[in-house]
Amino acid sequence: xxxxxxxxxxxxxxxxxxxxxxxxxxxxxxxxxxxxxxxxxxxxxxxxxxxxxxxxxxxxxxxxxxxxxxxxxxxxxxxxxxxxxxxxxxxxxxxxxxxxxxxxxxxxxxxxxxxxxxxxxxxxxxxxxxxxxxxxxxxxxxxxxxxxxxxxxxxxxxxxxxxxxxxxxxxxxxxxxxxxxxxxxxxxxxxxxxxxxxxxxxxxxxxxxxxxxxxxxxxxxxxxxxxxxxxxxxxxxxxxxxxx
Ligand code: ADP
Numbered sequence: 001x002x003x004x005x006x007x008x009x010x011x012x013x014x015x016x017x018x019x020x021x022x023x024x025x026x027x028x029x030x031x032x033x034x035x036x037x038x039x040x041x042x043x044x045x046x047x048x049x050x051x052x053x054x055x056x057x058x059x060x061x062x063x064x065x066x067x068x069x070x071x072x073x074x075x076x077x078x079x080x081x082x083x084x085x086x087x088x089x090x091x092x093x094x095x096x097x098x099x100x101x102x103x104x105x106x107x108x109x110x111x112x113x114x115x116x117x118x119x120x121x122x123x124x125x126x127x128x129x130x131x132x133x134x135x136x137x138x139x140x141x142x143x144x145x146x147x148x149x150x151x152x153x154x155x156x157x158x159x160x161x162x163x164x165x166x167x168x169x170x171x172x173x174x175x176x177x178x179x180x181x182x183x184x185x186x187x188x189x190x191x192x193x194x195x196x197x198x199x200x201x202x203x204x205x206x207x208x209x210x211x212x213x214x215x216x217x218x219x220x221x222x223x224x225x226x227x228x229x230x231x232x233x234x235x236x237x238x239x240x241x242x243x244x
Contacts, residue, residue, distance in 0.1 A: 008182055011168035018178050019048075026162060026174040026222055031143065031233040033150045041151025043233065045143035048176060049133035052140050054147040059121035073118030077106035079140060081129040101137050102127075108141050108161070108190040108200035114154040123153055134177030135163050138188050141200065146230050150237070157192035159199050160226035164189060164219035166207060171214045173222045185211075189219035193227045 010018055017023065027048030036042035039055035062068035079102040083090045105127070113123065125147065127140045138161035145158035165175035167183040175186045185205025191198050198220070207215060 008178060010179060010183060011170055011172075015170075017167070017172065019176055021174075023170055023172045024218065026225060027176065029226065029229050031146055031229050033146050033233040033237040039147075039151070041147045041149070041153070043143040043146035043150060045139050045146075047135060047139035047142070048174070049131060050129070050136050050139045051131040052136065052143050053128045053130060054140065054143045055126045055128075056123065056144075056147040056151040056153070057126070058123035058151070059118040059153070060124070062120065062122045068120045068122070071116070071119055073115035073121045073123060075106055075110055075113055075115060075123050075125065077102045077109065077125045077127065077144070079105055079127045079129070079137070081132060081136075085129045085132045101140075104137060104200065104202070105141050105144060108159055109144060109148070111197065111199045112145065112155050112157055112159050112192055113148060114156065117154055123148070123151075132177075134175055134180040135188070137200075138162050138190070141190050142226055142230060146233055149230075149234055157194045157197075158227065158230050159190045159192055160223040160230055161188065161190040161200060162219060162222035162226050163187055164215035164222065166205065166211060166215070171211055171218055173218050185215070187215045187219060189216065189223060191220050191223035191227075193224050 030046040032044045035044050036055050041056040043054045045052050079098050081090050083092050125144050129136050141161040163175045164187045165172050166185040167179050180186050185207050187203045190200030
């Protein structure tokens with residue numbers, strides 16, 4: 001947020017955004033289930049110019065043992081950005097931002113995963129951001145849900161995620177990097193469509209109460225579109241002829 005390029009037109013007089021989309025139009029989304037033969041489950045997502053690979057391992061023994069829980073399994077999530085994933089090389093050391101996003105994604109996935117079925121074990125989710133263009137936490141959360149399902153981890157639902165936001169005093173769906181930097185608000189939402197429950201909601205920026213409600217509605221509707229693509233990815237792998 002904060003107007004990195006004050007001259008950029010985020011919304012023109014015809015209601016078209018800086019990348020040619022309409023206000024309620026998501027970027028192109030492609031999700032593939034599977035792909036990593038050494039992982040128990042995996043997924044790859046392209047969400048606009050974001051490119052993200054997720055590998056899931058487990059349920060497996062926890063080391064060190066004292067980190068395990070006798071009553072339930074634990075979920076561990078590592079969100080990692082490749083140094084080449086952004087325009088200016090990112091320092092390979094884990095940043096505060098990566099640590100925070102790992103936690104946010106873990107907490108957004110926990111309500112979906114039936115960890116109580118696997119006491120003393122851990123399920124590890126490794127997220128590799130190969131290319132970032134705004135909205136990586138939503139794209140990563142979406143792909144992580146597919147990778148968990150691909151690993152056969154019992155789940156109550158999948159979490160689908162997308163951001164709503166505000167540019168030029170207008171609520172938009174799926175905030176890209178320019179809109180995130182120069183826009184007025186960014187609201188990532190993670191949602192379990194079958195259970196109708198929100199598991200992630202963050203807000204960077206300022207909204208009126210009406211705009212807030214509209215962002216939640218637009219975001220939840222967007223999550224339902226993403227959910228269809230998650231299911232399609234799993235269908236293509238397990239019932240289609242695309243393999244993976
Ligand atoms: P999200 O990717 O979930 O939107 P942020 O709002 O923190 O998370 O980041 C927005 C975007 O800023 C990222 O998607 C990425 O394109 C860019 N970005 C993040 N970290 C860096 C970095 N270290 N260097 C350059 N760009 C970055």
